[in-house]
Amino acid sequence: MIDLHIHSNHSDGYYTVKEILKMAEEENINTISFCDHNVLGAYEELKDMDIKKYYNGKIITGIEFDFVYDKRDFHILGYNFDVEKLKNSKFIDQRTKEDLMKEEEKNLEFFKEVCKTMGIKLSSDLKITKPSERANDIIKSDMQKHKENDDILDKILGKDRKNSFWLGQVTNPNSPFYIDFTKGLPTAVEIANEIHKAGGIVVLPHVFEYKSIDNIYFLNEMHKLNILDGIECIHSKHNKEQANFLINFCKQNNLIMSGGSDFHTDKRQTLGHTELGEILDKFCLKK
């Protein structure tokens, strides 16, 4: 079992690097990758750590970058790069923890206003208490605490509440929750060049997680750019049909297959697993 898509508290994950290593060891996951958003903090931390004390599997370097396409914020993964080479890239997020918290507080206020306008009930004590907290996560989880919001949440998060609030609403220009995070974001080509320059490979994650886009058109457009080495076929938001579509796409186009849970917290994902079961070794960046 592997998990090549894990977020730590260096970005918006709940757990520390050490906690995740211990969990991966307990769950017998033989290969993992921390893929924090636009930062390499997990790998800086691992440099000074006696890793074997916590985890005996293999760690593949990883990162999840934001890029702009068609005025929207999308994600792209880099793997197997040289951390020392990538860490000086201009696309690594250099904001301090204080900067981040201030921005998230601002976003939280905006979401509260939108909820008020839409008649969505929220608890009155919502605030950002640590740098790994994201306003969108706080709002998403609080909205679901109030029964009165059920009808409207059916539309926003789907009846099973599995739609991504971030990708379906916050980064979606057609949503009232939209915030334009694309200012200054690089393109997919710029990011891919940076990953390749650092000796890494470029993998397109969670193609089917984006809402209100033509996902297959998007996949083809990305493929046409000739920057992709692989595709994340297995992901917590992909069903069997979608995973099979992507596996076939990889086979047809000679691309590497990848798989990860996109673990942020155990309330949302299970390390090494998706709904399709455990993530098999054949998705460990293999063709």
Ligand SMILES: [Zn+2]
């Ligand atoms: Zn992502």
Ligand SMILES: [Zn+2]
């Ligand atoms: Zn992710």
